[in-house]
Amino acid sequence: MQKMLVEGGHVLNGKVRIGGAKNSAVALLPAAILADSEVILEGLPGISDVHTLAALLEEIGGSVELEPGNHAIHIHPEKMISMPLPNGKVKKLRASYYFMGAMLGKFNQAVIGLPGGCYLGPRPIDQHIKGFEALGAEVTNEQGAIYLRAKELRGARIYLDVVSVGATINIMLAAVKAKGKTVIENAAKEPEIIDVATLLTSMGANIKGVGTDVIRIEGVESLHGCRHTIIPDRIEAGTYAIAAAAAGEEVIIDNVIPQHLESLLAKLREMGVTIEAGDEQLLIAPGKQLRSVDIKTLVYPGFPTDLQQPLTSLLTRAAGTGVITDTIYSARLKHIDELRRMNGNIKIEGSSAIVSGPVRLQGARVKASDLRAGAALVVAGLMADGITEITGLDHIDRGYEDITDKLTSLGANVWREEMTPQEISQHQNS
Secondary structure (H helix, E strand, O other): OEEEEEEOOOOEEEEEEOOEOHHHHHHHHHHHHHOOOOEEEEOOOOOHHHHHHHHHHHHOOOEEEEOOOOOOEEEEOOOOOOOOEOOHHHHHOHHHHHHHHHHHHHHOEEEEEOOOOOOOOOOOOHHHHHHHHHOOOEEEEEOOEEEEEOOOOEOOEEEOOOOOHHHHHHHHHHHOOOEOEEEEEOOOOOHHHHHHHHHHHHOOOEEEOEOEOEEEEEOOOOOOOOEEEOOEOHHHHHHHHHHHHHHEEEEEEEOOOHHHHHHHHHHHHHHOOEEEEOOOEEEEEOOOOOEOOOEEEOOOOOEOHHHHHHHHHHHOOOEEEEEEEEOOOOOOOOHHHHHHHOOOEEEEEOOEEEEEEOOOOEOOEEEOOOHHHHHHHHHHHHHOEOEEEEEOHHHHHOOOOOHHHHHHHOOOEEEEEEOOHHHHHHHHHO
16 A cells, blocks of 8 residues: 655646546446447546456456556456456455446346445435336345346436436446337536547447436447547646646646636635646646635536535635535545645635635645545645645545656655555554
């Protein structure tokens, strides 16, 4: 096990390139199950979630080859079988639930262990199950695994009670080969959903209305392989934009779609950060004095819950009081205690964090409790006096490719060290 050390006070300058979108990749890999021939996915991020999903595809009989260097993966689904995946790697990440929709769509049956991932409070999959049942599947929970069985899948009209990215994608995966027409109402509109639909359409699926709140799918009999390039990761791009605002002079963020980040860029501009947006680049130059802002997370195109935590760190540098309210995951406040250890002046009231600033953060020993909390602590470490020691790197590595190297290339002083046996036991018991 390793820990990350961040020495604050170094100014970030230069260019950083953003990788493929984690939240697309984790759905695109299971979607490949639905094809009858080779699927090539280009631009995948080199993160642990991608390796976990690739291993799961091999477990069910697929052959997966990673092209060295350019992040392309070749998936051969021809020999895949409907094998139960009740535990093991499935439990490592939440997005393994996309195997439910993909295997149900391909084989009319699936057995998938209940998913894991970051603990962010209740994240039920009832909307996914409701969708599968509407399409004609029988769904049961037996010994902690979800059993899906259908004689055949038939198109249906499905209204989602809550806007859910996971449920929207999972129902799409199950419906593309169902007989007849499926309509998903109150569908999520995230760019990652459009990315998955683009892949499915290239495979021969008939999908209309993606990016709006009504998606219409006409079932087809079979899907073929294709080549697809993943969109850039808007959350990784947003994290580096926040880091640049926190500790940068002039930072260029390359391989980004600025429209995907409009809610964040608007807030950064409101805080006094200078931003120039090009076709696939952002130039971030923070002002001398940042002003505090209020944030309320909402479904896309609102402010992303995934950027709430890193932005909390930035607010400690801003003058005034800012209120951050997470309407998506109310339990997504575990980073607050760690930021307080670093001298952050933050109070929690209900599902809101009230941040007063500006304060000078102090380096401390802190623990990443989930992926984006880890990003928040890295941003805090860049601003803090002294050295910040971050444990729980397995969370950070699930969503940020080469974060140590990328920050170092911008001029940060960031490195990793092996943890001592004593530190490991302290980390596990904390």
